[in-house]
Amino acid sequence: MSEFWSACLSQFERELPAQQFNTWIKSLRFEDADEKPRRLRVLAPNRFILQWVRERYMSKIETLSREFYGEPVNVSLSLCEALKSEPAAEAANDAAAPVPAASLLPISSSRNHIGDPSYDRTRLNADFTFDTLVTGRANDLARAAAQQVAMNPGTSYNPLFVYGGVGLGKTHLIHAIGNAVLMANPKAVVRYSHAEDFVSDVVRAYQQRAFDTFKRLYRNLDLLLIDDIQFFNGKDRTQEEFFYAFNALVEAKKQIIITCDTYPKDIQGLEDRLISRFDWGLTVQIEPPELEMRVAIIKKKAEASRIDISDDVAFLIAKNLRSNVRELEGALNRVLAFAHFHGRDINIEVAKEALKDVIGATNRQLTLDLIQKTVADYYNIKVADMYSHKRTRAIARPRQVAMWLSRELTAHSLPEIGEAFGGRDHTTVLHAYRTIIGLRAKDGVLNNDLLVLTQTLKG
Numbered sequence: 001m002s003e004f005w006s007a008c009l010s011q012f013e014r015e016l017p018a019q020q021f022n023t024w025i026k027s028l029r030f031e032d033a034d035e036k037p038r039r040l041r042v043l044a045p046n047r048f049i050l051q052w053v054r055e056r057y058m059s060k061i062e063t064l065s066r067e068f069y070g071e072p073v074n075v076s077l078s079l080c081e082a083l084k085s086e087p088a089a090e091a092a093n094d095a096a097a098p099v100p101a102a103s104l105l106p107i108s109s110s111r112n113h114i115g116d117p118s119y120d121r122t123r124l125n126a127d128f129t130f131d132t133l134v135t136g137r138a139n140d141l142a143r144a145a146a147q148q149v150a151m152n153p154g155t156s157y158n159p160l161f162v163y164g165g166v167g168l169g170k171t172h173l174i175h176a177i178g179n180a181v182l183m184a185n186p187k188a189v190v191r192y193s194h195a196e197d198f199v200s201d202v203v204r205a206y207q208q209r210a211f212d213t214f215k216r217l218y219r220n221l222d223l224l225l226i227d228d229i230q231f232f233n234g235k236d237r238t239q240e241e242f243f244y245a246f247n248a249l250v251e252a253k254k255q256i257i258i259t260c261d262t263y264p265k266d267i268q269g270l271e272d273r274l275i276s277r278f279d280w281g282l283t284v285q286i287e288p289p290e291l292e293m294r295v296a297i298i299k300k301k302a303e304a305s306r307i308d309i310s311d312d313v314a315f316l317i318a319k320n321l322r323s324n325v326r327e328l329e330g331a332l333n334r335v336l337a338f339a340h341f342h343g344r345d346i347n348i349e350v351a352k353e354a355l356k357d358v359i360g361a362t363n364r365q366l367t368l369d370l371i372q373k374t375v376a377d378y379y380n381i382k383v384a385d386m387y388s389h390k391r392t393r394a395i396a397r398p399r400q401v402a403m404w405l406s407r408e409l410t411a412h413s414l415p416e417i418g419e420a421f422g423g424r425d426h427t428t429v430l431h432a433y434r435t436i437i438g439l440r441a442k443d444g445v446l447n448n449d450l451l452v453l454t455q456t457l458k459g
């Protein structure tokens with residue numbers, strides 16, 4: 001084994017829990033491809049591991065290689081041809097990861113497209129387009145703003161700042177802008193940089209005393225996409241370089257798009273002068289998708305893989321995974337992998353078996369009674385008010401909250417929920433559900449109540 005790779009393995013072994021090291025790192029193969037310029041190849045045994053390593057460990061491997069060889073190194077990550085056909089469900093199943101067995105879906109890592117000749121230039125993922133992005137209340141404003149910017153880069157909202165929780169489609173949305181801009185104008189100079197990549201670029205410029213090249217690269221863009229800017233936290237030199245690049249680009253009417261996991265003013269460790277600049281343009285939020293949107297996303301992902309799944313399977317998955325689209329995809333992958341490895345059709349029984357730990361954990365003894373009691377306690381009203389017909393706000397709102405939770409957290413149908421709430425019609429439940437979704441976007445207190453109640457009920 002090469003000296004570098006054994007040093008690299010030892011480093012990961014020291015840093016990672018044994019289970020993660022064994023699952024993700026140990027199964028990788030390594031090839032020292034070329035010496036001048038130095039190129040290294042890392043090979044993954046299946047797509048799932050490839051995607052995982054690409055997202056979480058590649059930048060570390062790149063840093064270690066630079067340190068080891070003391071020169072710029074090109075490290076690529078690809079599937080190991082010899083191992084392509086081996087089922088790797090076991091390894092992936094052991095992982096302490098929220099996502100599942102071998103992935104059957106196309107790789108959709110947003111970080112790069114190694115092997116794609118356009119990767120070096122734009123770093124865009126061609127799969128992340130407006131066409132493949134499902135729209136719903138959770139993201140319609142963000143999508144409309146993104147399309148507007150894609151049509152008029154540099155002149156509509158600059159910067160466009162997109163924020164929202166983990167795995168809700170921020171990266172997908174900004175790649176869609178990049179792809180649309182390039183489609184309209186193939187000569188546009190577009191660059192997607194995850195914030196960590198931007199930091200690495202600054203470090204490299206620093207080490208190689210190559211700030212001129214760095215400046216030229218970033219200031220000559222037509223469109224700069226910076227993902228997860230919260231990673232700039234405390235990195236002063238990076239922030240300074242970004243500040244100058246930002247000013248130069250905006251002044252030249254070039255478009256900047258930024259994503260973050262929080263609202264600009266809540267970002268930790270970021271200079272005020274940067275935060276205040278984010279107000280120059282438009283800030284839009286992406287929220288967790290509601291049930292129907294989650295179903296649509298699952299169906300779209302399955303369709304992209306030319307796999308037909310029925311509505312009941314899509315609903316089962318969507319009902320049990322609520323907060324994060326990446327986990328939703330993980331669950332779909334898990335159902336597909338399970339059916340594939342057991343040679344079975346994809347149906348509701350297979351889906352239930354494949355997801356039994358997830359479903360078990362979610363629905364454990366979660367009855368409508370328990371939801372009503374918990375909500376009544378929380379708002380300090382009587383449980384009987386859950387089925388009463390009183391309409392005062394102090395009672396009607398908690399009742400709507402309880403209906404929302406019943407729909408989100410259990411598999412009960414709308415008529416069943418209506419029945420449990422004093423024999424109400426299913427349209428009343430639907431109205432309550434939609435009212436709460438609409439209100440939570442504007443009302444931070446209600447949003448917090450929902451989070452606390454959901455956590456309490458899920459245990």
Ligand SMILES: Nc1ncnc2c1ncn2[C@@H]1O[C@H](COP(=O)(O)OP(=O)(O)OP(=O)(O)O)[C@@H](O)[C@H]1O
Nearest residue numbers: 108132133134165166167168169170171172325326
């Ligand atoms: N509305 C949507 N329609 C289709 N796919 C979606 C949608 N939202 C998210 N996804 C998918 O979910 C996965 C995670 O999305 P993405 O990486 O864009 O999330 P993110 O918000 O950038 O997450 P992070 O905070 O971890 O950076 C991607 O595969 C993306 O295609």
